[in-house]
Each structure stands twice: as structure tokens, then as C-alpha cells.
Amino acid sequence: MLYLLRRLAGFALTLLIAALVIFVLLDLLPGDPARFILGINASADALAALRLQMGLDIPAPARFGNWVWSMLQGDFGVSHTQRAPVAKLIAERMAVTLPLSVFAMAISMAVGLPLGILAARHRGKPLDTALMVMAQGGVAVPNFWFGMLLTLLFAVTLRWLPPGGFTPWYEDGWLALRGLVLPSLALALPQAAILARVMRTALVDVAGQDFIRTARAKGMTYGEAIWRHGVRNALLPVLTILGLQFAYLIAGTIIVENVFYLPGLGRLIFTAISERDLVLVRSATMVLVLAVSATMLVVDLTYALVDPRLRERRA
Amino acid sequence: MNWRRLLDHPSLALGLAATLAFALLGLASLIWTPYPIADIAISRRFLVPDASHLLGTDHLGRDMLSLIMAGTLTSFTVGAAAVAIGVGIGVPMGLVAAMWGGPVDWVAMRISDLAFAFPSVIIAILIATLIGPGATNAIIAIGIFNIPVFARVARGGALALSSLDFIGAARLAGLGKAAIAWRHILPNIMSLIIVQGTIQLSLGILAEAGLSYIGLGTQPPATSLGLMLRDAQSLFLIHPSLSLLPGLAIVLIVVALNIAGDGLRDALDPRLRRQELA
Numbered sequence: 001m002l003y004l005l006r007r008l009a010g011f012a013l014t015l016l017i018a019a020l021v022i023f024v025l026l027d028l029l030p031g032d033p034a035r036f037i038l039g040i041n042a043s044a045d046a047l048a049a050l051r052l053q054m055g056l057d058i059p060a061p062a063r064f065g066n067w068v069w070s071m072l073q074g075d076f077g078v079s080h081t082q083r084a085p086v087a088k089l090i091a092e093r094m095a096v097t098l099p100l101s102v103f104a105m106a107i108s109m110a111v112g113l114p115l116g117i118l119a120a121r122h123r124g125k126p127l128d129t130a131l132m133v134m135a136q137g138g139v140a141v142p143n144f145w146f147g148m149l150l151t152l153l154f155a156v157t158l159r160w161l162p163p164g165g166f167t168p169w170y171e172d173g174w175l176a177l178r179g180l181v182l183p184s185l186a187l188a189l190p191q192a193a194i195l196a197r198v199m200r201t202a203l204v205d206v207a208g209q210d211f212i213r214t215a216r217a218k219g220m221t222y223g224e225a226i227w228r229h230g231v232r233n234a235l236l237p238v239l240t241i242l243g244l245q246f247a248y249l250i251a252g253t254i255i256v257e258n259v260f261y262l263p264g265l266g267r268l269i270f271t272a273i274s275e276r277d278l279v280l281v282r283s284a285t286m287v288l289v290l291a292v293s294a295t296m297l298v299v300d301l302t303y304a305l306v307d308p309r310l311r312e313r314r315a
Numbered sequence: 316m317n318w319r320r321l322l323d324h325p326s327l328a329l330g331l332a333a334t335l336a337f338a339l340l341g342l343a344s345l346i347w348t349p350y351p352i353a354d355i356a357i358s359r360r361f362l363v364p365d366a367s368h369l370l371g372t373d374h375l376g377r378d379m380l381s382l383i384m385a386g387t388l389t390s391f392t393v394g395a396a397a398v399a400i401g402v403g404i405g406v407p408m409g410l411v412a413a414m415w416g417g418p419v420d421w422v423a424m425r426i427s428d429l430a431f432a433f434p435s436v437i438i439a440i441l442i443a444t445l446i447g448p449g450a451t452n453a454i455i456a457i458g459i460f461n462i463p464v465f466a467r468v469a470r471g472g473a474l475a476l477s478s479l480d481f482i483g484a485a486r487l488a489g490l491g492k493a494a495i496a497w498r499h500i501l502p503n504i505m506s507l508i509i510v511q512g513t514i515q516l517s518l519g520i521l522a523e524a525g526l527s528y529i530g531l532g533t534q535p536p537a538t539s540l541g542l543m544l545r546d547a548q549s550l551f552l553i554h555p556s557l558s559l560l561p562g563l564a565i566v567l568i569v570v571a572l573n574i575a576g577d578g579l580r581d582a583l584d585p586r587l588r589r590q591e592l593a
Contacts, residue, residue, distance in 0.1 A: 142521055273444050
């Protein structure tokens, strides 16, 4: 319980400091954000109006406080270029980015973990070598380039799936799903290669431990011993990597969205950068940081749940 | 390490040789490329490979081999500079955290957590918003991401060593914490740092490609493998080779580095064999 509270406090603190870093970078460093946004040819009236809209007339610490406080209430400010609440804009884009990362994660687990277990069970044999050579290649493939190759094969040559673009869920759920198949695969397979390697190493590691020998001595077959006792122990390092991967998948979607012309969070951010929409960039990056940190938190808590030893040591 | 030991590890030799070959290819672009990379000749565009253009030409008639040579140099430079930032800040941070412990350790680890919450894409977005995109932008973004990685490696290595007798002996001999860290711990965790450095270099090269591809990294007229892929994207259905070549170059470089890294880990410290990819 104490561990949970401490971890939650750490999470909140990390977020608060992250918010401070983003605020200092985007609100203080540009000097006058209104001037930064409107450019040097802006009229004095326009500048004054924007300053008022952004609340620049109040001192910076109070502005930071206001920003954090309103974010806690779900208010992310108003984008002056899109003339819409930032929370609404981000929510729309999350309808693409979030399912994309979740699908990619699911695929990479469904592919990577069984292959890793398979390789470990055939350790040192040709199947293991073949799988690990494939994994070595998979780790080295940039996901966005892999996306291009997938498009070439499945969208252009075979014509099974759309090459890009996205139909909103509310218009046609099936089409929306089909639009996410190739992007998810592009994100998932390099991750699956990493997962397979970690899973294999972890299992091989566990297989040499005393408790597996004890289980064998009790009459279990090697497979049973690994399955009943090995996998759960081997999952600990795998879990750490899974958490890191999901965090980077969320960030990675921003790159892969570009290959498939998906209207996700990444494209929203790029438009915001080119239009110098500081309010939008500030909140969108904060949402990304929140997503990454929350994933890390969930992993840490799961870790403690799976491994009681950890709970006691840290508390 | 002497050369005979290198030959005991064929995969290490292969990985290092391939890495070195790519690095030299990139370095060679500083003094010579088959054609200048800024040499635009629309009349010669989309040429298929032949004797004058070994890998063909791109949509602006630039020689693909020359571009790949220059792009390889960019990849290595950005990746290596980012590793330097990670080692330069992360390792001292990790050592200080391990040696002083307590609140110092706590603060260092919270800083490291904070950095983990900012994947390089996010840092690149923030910098690009402020001062615009560029190769330096990519170096800083990837470098910041490397800091906590090296901090954790150094801290973990130092903590594992700190209970050993020779550290106790150094303390009894009157050495201060900084001196122990510098003279006794750092040399012993060097192999860990080198192996991690190889991994981060390959990750950095992948990250640079990604950042340049979305327009947050290297900017024209300079080139990088990721930027070549960005240029080729709208054309890749008609001229797939423009995307295939730079992508393949990235894959080969990263595979070479990873093989070298795995080999280094086995050669430098057989005990680490088990901690693959941790």
C-alpha cells in the first residue's frame, strides 16, 4: 500500500516537473509568446488581443498555475489557429493514435512472445538460430520504412488493403479498422523482434535456475516445468520491455502516421508547429508525456503485483 | 584487446568490419563522392543503375551512391554525438547517484525518470517549435533520451561493484568518493558502457532516420538516410528503388552495429552474456 502511494506521488511529481519544463520552453523562452505566434509584422491591436486571450497580462508563475489547474479539470485551452478547444482537437486525433498503438502492441505480443518461447525451447537448434537471425533483422528495420514496404506489397501489388488515409470510426468502423491494419503491422513487427529476443533470453535464463530443476525432479516434463514455473518468472523482464515499448509506440505512431496519411496526434502537432500554435503544441506534448508516464506507472505497479518480492523490498 | 582475441569471436569481427566499412564509406564522402550531392540535373533524373551511376539517380538527378555516402556520415555523426551527450552527462550522474546514495540518488533517479517521460520525438517537437528543425535538433533530442539510459547503466554497475572488497580497500586507503568512482569503478564498468554505447548508437541512427523522415531532423541541402526516404515517399510507388536503397542502408548499418555490440558484450565480459537487451 505504501509502495502504491509512493509510486503515485512520484508519478504526480514527474508530471508536474514535466509540465514545468514544457511551460518554460514554450511560454518563457520565446520571450513574448504573442509576438512569437503572430510574427514581427503583427499590428499592436492584434498583439494586445492575443496577449489578453492567452492571459499574458498575468505573471508567469500564476500562468503556470492556471494552466496546470485547468488541465486537471480537463480544460486544455483554446487553439487560436484552429479556433477550437484543444481538448476536443486532441480527443479527435486520439481516436486514431490510441487504437493504432494498442493494435500494434497486441500484434507485437501475439507474434513476439510465442516466437521467443519457441526459440528458447529449441535453443541452439536451427529453428532458434533462424528465428534469432530474423529478430536481428527485425530490430534493425525502421518502422516507417517497413510501412512503405508493406504498402508496396499489400496495397499496391496485392490490393488487399488501402495504402493510406483514414475513414472516421463513426462513418464506417470496418473501413477505419482496415485503414489501421498496415500501420499497426509496421509499428508492431520491429517491436515483436525485440520482444522475441527478450522473451527467449529471459526463458533461457530461467530454465537454468534451481526451481526448474526441482520441478523436473518432482516428475514434470521440461515443457511442463517451463510452462508452469518458467514463463511467469521470465515475464518480469519482458514486462519492463513491454512498458517501454508501449511508451515508444505512442511516440512512434507520430512517425508512422506520416507514411499512411493518418489524421493522428502527430499530424495535429506538425500543423501546430508550422502555424506556431504554442497553446496546441504545449497541451499536445503534455498529453504525450502523460501517456508515456502513465504507461511506466502501470508497468511498475504490475511488476509489484506479479513479483511479491519487489513489493516488500521497496516498501 | 589483441587481434588474436578478436578472431576468437567471428561475429564480433564481422560486425566491427561491417560497421567500419560503413563508417569509412561515410567519412570518404567528406573528401570524395562520385558526384557532388548538391549537383541537380533534371535531365538525368530517375536513371537506372549503370556504370556512371552505380545506384542510379533520384528525382533531382542526384547520384544515389553519393547521397547514401553523405547520408551515412550524417547518421553516424548524429548517433555518435548523441551517445557522447548520453555518456558525458549520464555516466557521471549514475556514478554520483551510486556513490553518494540517499537523497542524491533519489534526485538523480527522478531526473532520469523525467527524461524517460520525454521520448526523443517529443523533445524534437519542442525544439523544432522553438528554433526550427535541424541536425543539431536531432542530436540534442536523441542525446537527452540517452542520458537516463547511461545513468542507469552506470548506477547499476557501480552499485554491483560497491560492495566488493577492493572498493572497501580503496576507502580504507583514504580515497574520497569521487576518486574511487573515477579510478576504481569507472574502469570496471567501461565494458558495460561500451556495449550500451553500441546499442544506443544503433538506436540513435534509427531515431535520426525517423526524425529526419518526419522533417524534424536534417534539413536540405544536407542529406541523411531518413531525409532521402522523406524525399522518396511521394514517388515510391513509381520509383521504389529510391526508398529501397536508403532503407536498406539503414538496416545494414544497424544490423552491423548490433552484431558488433553483441560480440563486444561476449568478448569484453562473458558474465554479461545472459543480460541480453536489458
